[in-house]
Amino acid sequence: MAKDKKCAHPACNCQAKEGSDYCSNYCETAGGTAEIQCNCGHPDCSIRSGA
Template identity: 40%
Template sequence: MADETNETKGHTCANAPCTCPVEKKNEFCGVSCQSTGQTTQIDCDCGHPDCKGDF
């Protein structure tokens, strides 16, 4: 239920642990996060260097 709207860059990835910025037209930063959309993950496997959810 988080409405994460940033000032200029849209929002962050809908995958909970993922911190990647996502364009408004997209819900996830990539297919990795999109495939986890149905479940809550502890860490993120998107592989983006800026992501802080990857442990």
């Protein structure tokens, strides 16, 4: 299960991409900031637009 790495963004629940600590460019950019919500656009993180 070594591949099962979570995105390094504190507020992100996505799986990190292979070879990266983050799931997306968004998280890679925002990973250093302590955001309360992730806006990477992945379904796992779009808690506001839950249908």
